[in-house]
Amino acid sequence: MGKLINGVWADQWYDTKSHGGEFIRDTSKYRNWVTADGSPGPDGEGGFRAESGRYHLYVSYACPWAHRTLIFRALKDLGDHIEVSVVHPDMLADGWSFDEDFPGATGDGLFGSDFLRDIYLRANPRASGRVTVPVLWDRERDTIVSNESADIIRMFNSGFDRITGNEDDYWPESLRGRIDQVNVRVYDTVNNGVYRAGFATSQAAYDAAVVPLFDSLDWIEALLGVNRYLTGHRITEADWRLFTSICRFDAVYHTHFKCNRRRVTDYPNLWGWARELYQWPGIAETVRPEHYVRHYYFSHTTVNPHRIIPIGPDEDWTAPHGRG
Ligand SMILES: N[C@@H](CCC(=O)N[C@@H](CS)C(=O)NCC(=O)O)C(=O)O
Numbered sequence: 191m192g193k194l195i196n197g198v199w200a201d202q203w204y205d206t207k208s209h210g211g212e213f214i215r216d217t218s219k220y221r222n223w224v225t226a227d228g229s230p231g232p233d234g235e236g237g238f239r240a241e242s243g244r245y246h247l248y249v250s251y252a253c254p255w256a257h258r259t260l261i262f263r264a265l266k267d268l269g270d271h272i273e274v275s276v277v278h279p280d281m282l283a284d285g286w287s288f289d290e291d292f293p294g295a296t297g298d299g300l301f302g303s304d305f306l307r308d309i310y311l312r313a314n315p316r317a318s319g320r321v322t323v324p325v326l327w328d329r330e331r332d333t334i335v336s337n338e339s340a341d342i343i344r345m346f347n348s349g350f351d352r353i354t355g356n357e358d359d360y361w362p363e364s365l366r367g368r369i370d371q372v373n374v375r376v377y378d379t380v381n382n383g384v385y386r387a388g389f390a391t392s393q394a395a396y397d398a399a400v401v402p403l404f405d406s407l408d409w410i411e412a413l414l415g416v417n418r419y420l421t422g423h424r425i426t427e428a429d430w431r432l433f434t435s436i437c438r439f440d441a442v443y444h445t446h447f448k449c450n451r452r453r454v455t456d457y458p459n460l461w462g463w464a465r466e467l468y469q470w471p472g473i474a475e476t477v478r479p480e481h482y483v484r485h486y487y488f489s490h491t492t493v494n495p496h497r498i499i500p501i502g503p504d505e506d507w508t509a510p511h512g513r514g
Pocket residue numbers: 191192217218252253254255256285320321322323324337338339340
């Protein structure tokens with residue numbers, strides 16, 4: 191695992207030393223937007239018009255951020271319009287690779303590259319920074335539109351509606367304030383909180399992440415006792431953004447990232463909600479435990495040096511969810 195520096199690959203783990211043992215996530219570099227008519231989105235430049243077949247999505251089934259984009263691709267009927275390439279779950283010295291010797295790893299369907307970094311270098315031969323999934327690639331302009339999952343799911347939520355005829359809205363105007371509020375807490379303490387706990391290299395940095403994480407899970411459990419979904423009676427982006435961390439929680443974060451005060455199955459409301467989302471049409475196919483279990487336990491040798499993959503909990507995600 192590493193990063194690009196002026197177009198050259200350097201094998202480097204995250205630098206926690208200079209921040210008191212704390213893991214700090216880099217910000218995404220590409221923030222352009224696909225819009226229905228090609229006008230600029232909230233950030234970045236214009237010229238990325240929604241068109242069938244024009245955009246290609248690079249993902250890992252292991253990654254919770256990439257998982258969001260696969261979920262929105264499924265929810266919004268974009269499967270026939272946006273093709274996907276899936277990296278191998280092992281992220282080793284060369285970063286994400288397009289090796290195909292793992293079921294579900296597709297190789298690079300566009301260029302036949304060996305590594306995901308080749309895609310970043312194609313967009314900019316002197317690229318610097320981490321090489322992350324997801325990446326939304328524009329075949330027409332031969333460049334990266336965005337490598338920020340929060341933006342990509344909003345593009346998918348509304349940008350292609352004229353092409354698909356699917357007008358389901360997971361970021362409805364009337365709930366935007368509340369959704370954004372929930373997203374901030376969920377991002378800081380859960381989505382990113384598990385990484386801050388798991389990659390911490392000091393007790394203080396771990397404590398500072400793990401306590402707010404379980405405070406938030408208690409808060410969510412209470413919310414889901416009152417409302418069917420996080421922001422009320424209607425499922426929104428906020429639910430899907432939480433879901434990708436929750437489906438990985440018991441199998442990975444509880445053990446590998448030491449987030450072990452409780453499991454998801456210990457929270458009756460959260461566990462029912464999680465099963466409902468898992469059973470939502472099109473979603474179970476996007477949940478690939480064999481990829482995420484392998485990825486975390488095998489790739490993070492700083493956390494799990496012997497690469498032993500634990501047996502995992504016995505949980506039935508297909509049991510009736512009892513919600514609603
Ligand atoms: N802000 C990005 C974060 C993406 C991200 O961190 N992806 C991880 C996989 S879960 C990755 O590719 N990491 C490689 C690295 O950090 O070198 C997003 O939400 O799209």
